Amino acid sequence: MDNLHLDQHISQQFNTDLEELKTQLLEMGGVVEQQLSDAIAAIETADGDLAEKVLVIENEVDKREVALDEQAIAILARRQPAASDLRMVLMATKITRDLERIGDEAQKIAKMAIALNEEGESPVTYMMEDPRSISRVMNVMWALRSLERIGDHARNISEHIIFLVKGLDVRHISLKEMKRQVQENP
Amino acid sequence: MIEAVVNTNLSADPLMSQTVNMAENQQSSSETVGAPFVELPKMAMRGVNVFYGEKQAIFDVSMDIGSNEVVAMIGPSGCGKSTFLRSLNRMNDTIDICRVEGSLQLEGQDIYHAKMDVVPLRARVGMVFQKPNPFPKSIYDNVAYGPRIHGLASRRGDLDEIVETSLKKAGLWNEVKDRLHQPGTGLSGGQQQRLCIARTIAVSPEVILMDEPCSALDPIATARIEELIAELSENFTIAIVTHSMQQAARVSKRTAYFHLGKLIEVNNTEKVFTNPDHELTEAYITGRFG
Numbered sequence: 016m017d018n019l020h021l022d023q024h025i026s027q028q029f030n031t032d033l034e035e036l037k038t039q040l041l042e043m044g045g046v047v048e049q050q051l052s053d054a055i056a057a058i059e060t061a062d063g064d065l066a067e068k069v070l071v072i073e074n075e076v077d078k079r080e081v082a083l084d085e086q087a088i089a090i091l092a093r094r095q096p097a098a099s100d101l102r103m104v105l106m107a108t109k110i111t112r113d114l115e116r117i118g119d120e121a122q123k124i125a126k127m128a129i130a131l132n133e134e135g136e137s138p139v140t141y142m143m144e145d146p147r148s149i150s151r152v153m154n155v156m157w158a159l160r161s162l163e164r165i166g167d168h169a170r171n172i173s174e175h176i177i178f179l180v181k182g183l184d185v186r187h188i189s190l191k192e193m194k195r196q197v198q199e200n201p
Numbered sequence: 202m203i204e205a206v207v208n209t210n211l212s213a214d215p216l217m218s219q220t221v222n223m224a225e226n227q228q229s230s231s232e233t234v235g236a237p238f239v240e241l242p243k244m245a246m247r248g249v250n251v252f253y254g255e256k257q258a259i260f261d262v263s264m265d266i267g268s269n270e271v272v273a274m275i276g277p278s279g280c281g282k283s284t285f286l287r288s289l290n291r292m293n294d295t296i297d298i299c300r301v302e303g304s305l306q307l308e309g310q311d312i313y314h315a316k317m318d319v320v321p322l323r324a325r326v327g328m329v330f331q332k333p334n335p336f337p338k339s340i341y342d343n344v345a346y347g348p349r350i351h352g353l354a355s356r357r358g359d360l361d362e363i364v365e366t367s368l369k370k371a372g373l374w375n376e377v378k379d380r381l382h383q384p385g386t387g388l389s390g391g392q393q394q395r396l397c398i399a400r401t402i403a404v405s406p407e408v409i410l411m412d413e414p415c416s417a418l419d420p421i422a423t424a425r426i427e428e429l430i431a432e433l434s435e436n437f438t439i440a441i442v443t444h445s446m447q448q449a450a451r452v453s454k455r456t457a458y459f460h461l462g463k464l465i466e467v468n469n470t471e472k473v474f475t476n477p478d479h480e481l482t483e484a485y486i487t488g489r490f491g
Contacts, residue, residue, distance in 0.1 A: 023489040095447055097474045097486045182476025 019099050029094055036086050040107050043079040047114045054124040058158050063132035069125035076118035083111045106179040113168040120161040127154040234478040235468035237264040243438045249303035251284050258284045262464040271439045273453035280459040282442045286410050290326035291319050324351050327401035331413040333393030335385035340377050343385040343396055347404035363403055371399035372429050391422025411441040427452050446486050450474045458482040
């Protein structure tokens with residue numbers, strides 16, 4: 016996002032507003048990233064404490080989503096941004112939505128980790144020893160499904176960033192077509 | 202966005218494909234990027250240079266204005282947008298030291314041809330100015346003035362009809378129908394500007410040039426004029442110079458960006474305000490240092 020030249024407006028206040036939006040977005044991304052890696056570590060090790068931490072962070076992610084949207088709406092109302100600034104503000108709101116959804120999925124993974132922790136043993140060993148434990152393994156399957164959804168959100172975010180940087184709407188097309196369009200618009 | 206890109210790339214129009222190439226070389230070329238040309242233009246300008254004495258104000262500008270479209274011309278002060286607009290109905294002729302070169306055509310006719318009579322030309326290509334400038338006459342006579350001198354009405358009843366129709370099209374009729382014979386200068390600023398628009402459309406122009414028509418008006422009067430521009434564009438071709446980028450974004454179909462006398466970019470307004478092709482356009486419309 017550095018090549019968006021957010022700091023080169025004649026209005027210093029506009030620079031500040033956009034920089035703040037960008038900072039909020041990056042911070043929220045960092046929080047969700049930590050939340051997700053904690054959730055995965057929690058389910059790997061059936062670590063109940065770590066999983067609880069993920070659930071607590073979820074509140075913070077929700078608050079950040081609301082704050083970021085407020086900031087974006089304020090910029091739209093006060094500055095009537097255009098071109099790359101407009102794309103920045105709109106995509107910030109879209110990216111924050113996908114980040115929040117990733118946080119939701121991390122929360123689900125953490126809940127599976129807590130369920131496994133309460134069972135008290137590593138799921139794979141459990142299943143090998145006793146087929147009746149298959150329901151527990153289903154928890155892991157649900158977690159994998161959450162990871163798949165997170166992958167979808169990650170793809171959405173990538174598409175938003177392509178639109179933000181290049182102004183190209185690459186949603187709902189094949190990866191090959193996406194690659195071609197991005198390469199044709201340096 | 203994608204559609205715009207795909208359409209541009211697939212276009213069979215040789216001029217279009219040329220502009221695509223120009224867009225790719227925008228750093229090294231002083232040529233206009235985007236899509237400055239349209240099919241079947243109302244006005245077609247090619248290689249236009251304008252000089253004030255020794256000083257060149259417009260450099261090699263080429264673009265079209267399509268029929269019944271609103272084209273906005275934007276750019277910083279002194280970029281030449283008003284000079285270019287004024288050359289479209291030879292308003293610059295009134296300035297002795299001003300010289301216009303290149304080809305400027307209205308429906309294929311050379312505007313600067315030696316045999317072109319500027320009086321009917323200015324009826325075909327009318328102009329609305331920054332400050333409302335009604336004649337010191339009655340509201341009726343302001344609107345009737347053009348039809349009278351151009352001999353458009355032979356009978357009083359015809360003239361009455363032209364005045365009423367023009368005032369209606371300008372969205373002023375209901376406010377002035379009971380005081381048509383009071384002075385036009387007694388109206389509010391926004392009403393005066395709509396009177397000037399009524400005066401312009403009374404002679405049934407093909408093109409209306411507007412040079413910052415709202416810069417002396419308050420936001421409500423501005424909104425009325427902008428609404429009027431949208432209505433007028435059904436019957437007239439409109440070129441508007443404006444300092445307000447939001448106004449250009451609101452009223453126009455295409456936007457032309459001028460910078461230091463050069464035409465930098467012409468594109469569909471939506472494209473210009475979401476993803477312009479040229480970095481100078483981007484810098485201007487986003488309020489960055491140019």
